[in-house]
Amino acid sequence: xxxxxVPPGSATxxxxxxxxxxxxxxxxxxxxxxxxxxxxxxxxxxxxxxGDTVGVLLWFAGAAVLHDLVLLPVYAGADRAxxxxxxPRTALVNFVRVPAFLSGLLLLIWFPLIARRTxxxxxxxxxxxxGVYFGNWLLITxxxxxxxxxxxxxxxxxxxxxxxxxxxVRPSAPH
Amino acid sequence: xxxxxxxxxxxxxxxxxxxxxxxGFWRSPVRGARFTAVLGxxxxxxxxxxxxxGLLSYAAYNPDLNPVNxxxxxxxxxxxxxxxxxxxxxxxxxLTQGLHVTIGIVLVPVLLAKLWxxxxxxxxxxxxxxxxxxxxxxxxxxxxxxALFQFITGLLNIxxxxxxxxxxxxxxxxxxxxxxxxxxxxxxxxxxQAVRVLRNGIPRGEPDxxxxxxxxxxTLSRRGALAMVGAGxxxxxxTSAGRSFDGPLRRIALLTxxxxxxxGPGPNAFQVNKTAAAVRITPADTGERWRLTVRGPAGEFRxxxxxxxxxxxxxxxxxxxxxxxxxxxxxxxxxxxxxxLAALAGFPDRPPGVFVESLQRGGSFRKTALRDNxxxxxxxxxxxxxxxxxxSPDHGYxxxxxxxxxxxxxxxxxxxxxxxxxx
Numbered sequence: 070x071x072x073x074x075v076p077p078g079s080a081t082x083x084x085x086x087x088x089x090x091x092x093x094x095x096x097x098x099x100x101x102x103x104x105x106x107x108x109x110x111x112x113x114x115x116x117x118x119x120g121d122t123v124g125v126l127l128w129f130a131g132a133a134v135l136h137d138l139v140l141l142p143v144y145a146g147a148d149r150a151x152x153x154x155x156x157p158r159t160a161l162v163n164f165v166r167v168p169a170f171l172s173g174l175l176l177l178i179w180f181p182l183i184a185r186r187t188x189x190x191x192x193x194x195x196x197x198x199x200g201v202y203f204g205n206w207l208l209i210t211x212x213x214x215x216x217x218x219x220x221x222x223x224x225x226x227x228x229x230x231x232x233x234x235x236x237x238v239r240p241s242a243p244h
Numbered sequence: 245x246x247x248x249x250x251x252x253x254x255x256x257x258x259x260x261x262x263x264x265x266x267x268g269f270w271r272s273p274v275r276g277a278r279f280t281a282v283l284g285x286x287x288x289x290x291x292x293x294x295x296x297x298g299l300l301s302y303a304a305y306n307p308d309l310n311p312v313n314x315x316x317x318x319x320x321x322x323x324x325x326x327x328x329x330x331x332x333x334x335x336x337x338x339l340t341q342g343l344h345v346t347i348g349i350v351l352v353p354v355l356l357a358k359l360w361x362x363x364x365x366x367x368x369x370x371x372x373x374x375x376x377x378x379x380x381x382x383x384x385x386x387x388x389x390x391a392l393f394q395f396i397t398g399l400l401n402i403x404x405x406x407x408x409x410x411x412x413x414x415x416x417x418x419x420x421x422x423x424x425x426x427x428x429x430x431x432x433x434x435x436x437q438a439v440r441v442l443r444n445g446i447p448r449g450e451p452d453x454x455x456x457x458x459x460x461x462x463t464l465s466r467r468g469a470l471a472m473v474g475a476g477x478x479x480x481x482x483t484s485a486g487r488s489f490d491g492p493l494r495r496i497a498l499l500t501x502x503x504x505x506x507x508g509p510g511p512n513a514f515q516v517n518k519t520a521a522a523v524r525i526t527p528a529d530t531g532e533r534w535r536l537t538v539r540g541p542a543g544e545f546r547x548x549x550x551x552x553x554x555x556x557x558x559x560x561x562x563x564x565x566x567x568x569x570x571x572x573x574x575x576x577x578x579x580x581x582x583x584x585l586a587a588l589a590g591f592p593d594r595p596p597g598v599f600v601e602s603l604q605r606g607g608s609f610r611k612t613a614l615r616d617n618x619x620x621x622x623x624x625x626x627x628x629x630x631x632x633x634x635x636s637p638d639h640g641y642x643x644x645x646x647x648x649x650x651x652x653x654x655x656x657x658x659x660x661x662x663x664x665x666x667x
Contacts, residue, residue: 198500
């Protein structure tokens, strides 16, 4: 992408002169690339939309909108709430953030499985039950938080013994 | 007019007025060109692998062989690359499709982190500086909408949650090509920048346009944030990859479809796709009255299971590998070679393909077609036994097809008719 700055088209001091290059704002290679890209997208797109056109359009654009305007603000807000709740104890943030992120990631990806949304279909297909996955998710989440707590404990013990040895040494910065 | 506040709180008040279009709104100290570049390069490699293995999966169905194998018959030029799917190595589809799905799962945190790292750009004003910039942003909708569409449809499909508006095969195949259009454009325009930033850093005097101009104090370094994303991928890998193996490895895969346990004990206790009950196969269908019909230029023949067992039996160690990404380890199949049945039907040498029909009442791929190279492979069997025992009802009793390197769905169960000849 060119980083060239393009003057706003509303500039009144300039003489009105038609310049395709200025209007386009990028080089000819950029135009060719995008034209080729839209041709391919169009060729595949008419086939993608052949059927439930509105449904597919909603899913395609909706996925981006839901991610950008719902999922991302929700997890960014949760992170902000965590930081606010811990206040000045910022060293503790990652001991909650990391296991919560990992657990939330598993829940996001495997929600249909964990919530048993397709229990009957799954049993009919596989002959086994998906009923175990909710418990497994809780178990993994528990282990992640327990590991985090152990890590915190080990760090606290180490920094205490370290301080006893040399009172000037500050505990290492958290990661 | 509101009462004037003391000047001390003014910066705070101003900050609260910031909108996402204001670069100062975004305050994470983790965002930056290097962070985005690392994630971008990982995605470049990973998404390319997903695209290629996805195309291979389509080819593995031999869709141009017969309409019954093709869920996207209107593909036109998008099928330009199709080729005869080989029968070796026998784990080929198990590998390509295992990679496709497992790497897809593992890349989710990388994709989310990449989108997070560039989210300020979404709100940047003006929305477009020029026509070229506007077109480029439109192509980003193909990229981001396409990537999310592909990941969501894929993840829902392997969890059997068919919420999406249409056939998975159609949506995921054409969706991949729409995504590719955005992906190639973005790669050509941005990959050189990413490589430059990773090699040389940001040139002196140039601002890091992805970094927050007014960052909060760091609670996590950029390296730490990458480690967190990597930990997410690693956790997903550990809890998923075992779905491509039997036994202890599958038990480690605690949170993934077909993870954890194998169905029941005994020689038939390996993963099933579609139980007999699910496709309404009854004991009456598969009991003493069952006959296999074999058709060809030599005529039409009917065989009982006992007659098939009396023919020359051959063994083959082959896996079941599903389009959903799970697979079994090699199982010991035993039965009649497809090429021997072709000889009975009137093709003593160089047999052609075969059209296979199942007893099953429902489900796609009730009828399938196998290509000549698949029929000719000595490991391609009409299997009657597995791991030393008769097939279980769920594994296709009285007889099923097993072909090396073929997608699971082409290994038809409860076979009723085999028609050898031009397809």
